[in-house]
Structure formats: structure tokens, C-alpha cells
Amino acid sequence: MDLDKITSFCKRTGIIFPNSEIYSGLSGFWDYGPVGVQMKRNMTDLWWKEFVENREDVIGIDGSIITNPDVWKASGHLESFSDPLMDCKKCKKRFRADHLIEDELDVSTEGKSVDKLNELISNEGLKCPRCGGNFTDVKDFNLMFETNIGPVKSDNSKAYLRPETAQLIFTNFKLAMETSRQKLPFGIAQMGKAFRNEVSPRNFVFRTREFGQMEIEYFTHPDKRDNCPYMTDDIREYEVNILTAEDQKEDKEHKKITIGQAIDSGFMETEWLAYWLYQHYRWFVDLGVDENNLRLREHREDEMAHYARSCFDIDYRFPFGWKEVYGNADRGDFDLRRHIESSGEKLGVYDQEMEERIVPHVVSEPSQGIERSLLVFIMDSYTEEENRTYLKLHPKIAPVKCRIFPLMTKDGLDTKAREIFERLKEDIHVEYEDRGSIGKRYARADEIGVPYCITVDYDTLEDDTVTIRDRDSTDQIRVCIDDLNEVLVELIEGQVEFSEANK
Numbered sequence: 001m002d003l004d005k006i007t008s009f010c011k012r013t014g015i016i017f018p019n020s021e022i023y024s025g026l027s028g029f030w031d032y033g034p035v036g037v038q039m040k041r042n043m044t045d046l047w048w049k050e051f052v053e054n055r056e057d058v059i060g061i062d063g064s065i066i067t068n069p070d071v072w073k074a075s076g077h078l079e080s081f082s083d084p085l086m087d088c089k090k091c092k093k094r095f096r097a098d099h100l101i102e103d104e105l106d107v108s109t110e111g112k113s114v115d116k117l118n119e120l121i122s123n124e125g126l127k128c129p130r131c132g133g134n135f136t137d138v139k140d141f142n143l144m145f146e147t148n149i150g151p152v153k154s155d156n157s158k159a160y161l162r163p164e165t166a167q168l169i170f171t172n173f174k175l176a177m178e179t180s181r182q183k184l185p186f187g188i189a190q191m192g193k194a195f196r197n198e199v200s201p202r203n204f205v206f207r208t209r210e211f212g213q214m215e216i217e218y219f220t221h222p223d224k225r226d227n228c229p230y231m232t233d234d235i236r237e238y239e240v241n242i243l244t245a246e247d248q249k250e251d252k253e254h255k256k257i258t259i260g261q262a263i264d265s266g267f268m269e270t271e272w273l274a275y276w277l278y279q280h281y282r283w284f285v286d287l288g289v290d291e292n293n294l295r296l297r298e299h300r301e302d303e304m305a306h307y308a309r310s311c312f313d314i315d316y317r318f319p320f321g322w323k324e325v326y327g328n329a330d331r332g333d334f335d336l337r338r339h340i341e342s343s344g345e346k347l348g349v350y351d352q353e354m355e356e357r358i359v360p361h362v363v364s365e366p367s368q369g370i371e372r373s374l375l376v377f378i379m380d381s382y383t384e385e386e387n388r389t390y391l392k393l394h395p396k397i398a399p400v401k402c403r404i405f406p407l408m409t410k411d412g413l414d415t416k417a418r419e420i421f422e423r424l425k426e427d428i429h430v431e432y433e434d435r436g437s438i439g440k441r442y443a444r445a446d447e448i449g450v451p452y453c454i455t456v457d458y459d460t461l462e463d464d465t466v467t468i469r470d471r472d473s474t475d476q477i478r479v480c481i482d483d484l485n486e487v488l489v490e491l492i493e494g495q496v497e498f499s500e501a502n503k
């Protein structure tokens with residue numbers, strides 16, 4: 001599917017707008033319109049409800065975007081959070097080396113070092129696509145966004161916008177644990193903005209300079225890294241698409257195996273990591289994403305982040321290839337130890353049984369991009385049929401759950417429709433609409449993924465029933481007004497089939 005088509009569809013329907021378009025925009029920044037903001041909010045609320053509110057072992061925090069720069073020194077971001085760049089010696093155009101290699105040579109550069117990229121460029125004789133010139137050596141360029149605090153600009157006033165939400169979890173670890181009276185194992189979640197000075201933002205909202213993350217750091221006792229009490233037979237038997245590091249070496253495709261097989265064969269090293277990978281893979285599937293477009297990909301040794309013992313991504317099959325929407329690393333005690341060494345604070349936990357202070361391990365770090373996830377839901381549900389284009393969104397992600405139309409704006413039909421709107425809005429997000437023909441109103445609702453539309457007609461005035469139309473099948477059923485709230489809630493929650501909803 002064409003990404004330009006999706007970009008203009010999103011603009012036309014009020015989902016995503018180019019940022020500051022009236023001033024020619026700003027590369028790597030996007031704004032969310034009236035429809036997109038609601039979809040994004042629904043999606044993030046679902047994530048927070050499932051992984052924080054509904055769990056006794058996960059708590060949330062909301063750290064600030066700017067923090068003491070020592071945090072970024074300790075985490076290693078100031079030193080090594082970078083992208084590989086090179087310039088054309090002839091026309092002076094600057095390129096992101098890994099992206100250009102992928103585009104021009106069609107080979108994956110995931111995790112390749114600067115030396116390896118230089119080697120590839122020279123072996124393959126890669127030239128500037130603009131003028132045919134040779135390149136300078138590839139060099140690393142730091143992605144941290146700098147800012148200044150206070151009225152005087154100096155080295156001491158320098159600060160950074162956070163490039164990930166995760167570090168704020170580590171700096172708040174002790175206070176969050178103590179104030180919530182949590183015991184190991186437990187997780188701390190955070191959701192919010194992150195900023196990266198990406199050299200070549202691209203692919204619509206896939207790679208941007210400002211984006212959202214939903215992250216959890218899950219802490220365990222270092223000796224209990226492998227005992228996940230939530231692992232069940234059902235989870236072990238669940239099948240996922242998986243691309244192992246071994247299979248990548250041989251250029252193989254992903255295969256279908258169960259979570260249990262992945263643990264038993266040893267490449268998913270801990271039950272905890274497997275458990276959290278399952279939880280998030282399943283989250284996408286339960287919200288309607290086609291499993292054929294999802295896979296777990298194990299990181300190869302040569303691409304593993306310096307802090308990671310093991311790492312898997314959830315990839316989605318985008319029109320521009322399989323790409324990461326979520327990463328999950330076993331970070332061990334890397335971060336807490338770095339912050340203990342740097343700050344001098346005791347961030348360890350006292351183990352009553354062993355009578356010793358231990359540094360917990362992050363056995364799993366689910367880290368999911370908000371906009372990338374939204375793009376997955378949009379792309380996966382985008383449907384073109386002969387006479388309509390619509391988003392087949394899961395009702396829980398849909399920006400509006402139901403629209404209410406009076407057949408005409410006369411004879412009391414509009415008054416009745418407004419009454420129904422007032423009643424329904426107590427339970428679900430509904431909108432009232434009376435402009436244009438009913439056909440046009442259906443088409444506008446379908447386009448943004450509204451799953452159900454209600455029409456108030458002359459029969460309504462006689463028997464207090466209305467028509468509900470299902471977006472995907474376009475089937476219609478007649479339902480009593482008194483039952484409407486309950487029926488719609490059941491439909492949205494997936495508790496009843498549409499054809500059975502009025503029985």
C-alpha cells in the first residue's frame with residue numbers, strides 16, 4: 001500500500017496534519033487533528049488500563065521531559081546515542097549512511113557499526129545518488145536535543161530533552177517503590193514524549209523527531225530472573241511469528257512457533273521476557289491487527305545495545321518493509337548500577353530473606369512507540385472497496401463509537417435523535433450529525449472508522465426503535481431505544497455478534 005496515499009488520507013480526514021503547514025511545515029514533526037487525537041487517546045488509555053491499572057504489580061510515574069544532564073551522562077546517551085552520517089565530497093549533501101545503504105543496496109544495516117558501514121560502502125562502491133560523488137568516512141552524530149535553562153547561555157545552562165522515557169523510571173525507582181510499597185518483582189510504567197534529533201526523519205510518522213513512548217521497566221531479584229508466576233499453559237501454547245537471530249544469518253523468513261517452544265529451545269532466555277513479549281504481541285492481535293503482519297524479531301549479537309543481554313522487537317509489515325514498533329530488552333542491572341555509581345545514592349533493595357542489599361535486574365523493558373503503534377492500527381485497518389474507503393478499526397480504538405443521524409431535520413426526528421444522543425453519551429463517545437444525505441453521513445463515518453451508526457426515522461416516532469448499521473458488513477438491525485446503551489456497550493466490548501445484538 002502506498003504511504004503517500006495514507007498520508008493524504010490522514011490529512012483529509014482530520015487524523016494527522018503536517019506540523020506548521022502554513023509556514024511550509026517542519027521536517028520530523030506532525031500534529032494530530034480532531035480524529036487522530038481521539039484515536040491516539042483511546043489507544044494509550046487501553047494500554048495504560050491493561051498494563052498499569054489492571055495489574056497489581058505495575059505502577060505508573062510521569063517524569064519531566066528535561067532533567068539533570070548528569071542523568072544522560074550516567075545512562076550513556078551523551079556519549080553513544082548517535083546515528084551514522086556521511087557527506088558527499090562533491091555536492092556536499094549529507095546522508096544517513098545506514099538508510100542510504102538500505103535504500104541503494106537493499107541490505108539490512110540493523111545494528112551495524114560505523115566500521116562495518118564504511119566497509120560495506122567501499123566494498124560495494126556506493127556513490128552519491130545525486131551527483132555520483134564519493135563519500136567522506138561515516139561518523140557518528142549525537143541525537144540528543146539540546147536546550148538551555150535560564151536567561152544566560154553557557155556550558156552550565158545546557159540541558160537536554162529526554163530521548164526516552166525509561167531513564168526517569170530509574171532515577172525515580174527508589175521513591176516509586178517505597179511510596180507504593182511494592183516488592184520485587186514489579187514494574188514501573190511511563191508514557192510520554194521523547195525527542196531525538198533524527199538526521200533523516202521519514203516514512204510519515206514512523207520516524208520523527210518528537211514522538212511518544214509507552215514503556216515499562218520490570219524489576220526482579222537477580223536470582224529470580226527466570227520465575228514468572230504469571231506464565232500459564234495458555235501462554236506457553238500461544239503461537240507467534242518469530243524470526244530468530246540464527247535464521248537471520250541464513251536470510252530465512254520468520255516461522256510460527258509457540259511461546260513455550262521459544263523458551264524451551266533457549267533463545268527466549270527468561271520466562272519473564274517471553275511473558276511480556278506475549279502480552280504486547282497479543283495486545284496488537286486482540287485490537288484487531290492481522291497476525292500475518294506481525295512478527296517477533298530477535299536481535300543479532302552484532303546489533304545488541306550495550307546495556308542489553310537479550311532483545312526482541314515486535315515488527316510490523318509496513319509498505320516500506322518489516323519495521324520495529326516495539327522493542328523489549330533484558331537490561332539486567334546496567335542502568336541502576338550506572339545511576340548508583342554516578343549519583344552515590346543507594347538505589348538497591350534490601351532482601352529480608354538473604355539479609356543483604358541487592359541491585360534489582362530489569363528482566364524485561366517493553367518499549368512501544370505511540371505514533372508507530374497508531375500507524376499500525378491505521379494501515380492495518382485501511383480498506384478500499386469498490387464504492388467506499390474506510391478504516392476497519394477495532395471499536396475500542398475507533399475515534400467515535402457511534403454517530404446518530406435523524407433521517408430529516410423536521411417532524412421531531414431531530415429532537416428525538418438529540419434525546420438519544422444525550423442518553424448515549426453517558427456511556428459511550430457518540431456524535432450527532434444531520435448534514436447531507438444519509439449515504440454521505442455513512443461514508444464520512446466509515447472513513448474515520450466509526451463502527452456503528454444510528455438512524456432515527458419515522459418508525460422511531462411510532463415504536464421507539466432505531467436502526468443500527470454495522471460499518472464493516474453494512475448490515476442493519478432494529479433496536480429499542482431503551483436497550484440502546486446496553487446493546488452498544490456489548491457490541492463495543494465484543495460481547496455479542498452484530499446479528500444477535502437485538503435478540
Ligand code: GAP
Nearest residue numbers: 164166206207208211325326327367368369372
Ligand atoms: N527505552 C528503550 C528505547 O527507547 P528504542 O528502540 O530506541 O528503545 C522504543 O525505542 C520505541 O520508540 C521504538 O520501538 C519505536 O516504536 C519508538 N521510536 C523510537 N525512535 C522513534 C522515532 N524517531 N520516531 C518514532 N518512534 C520512535
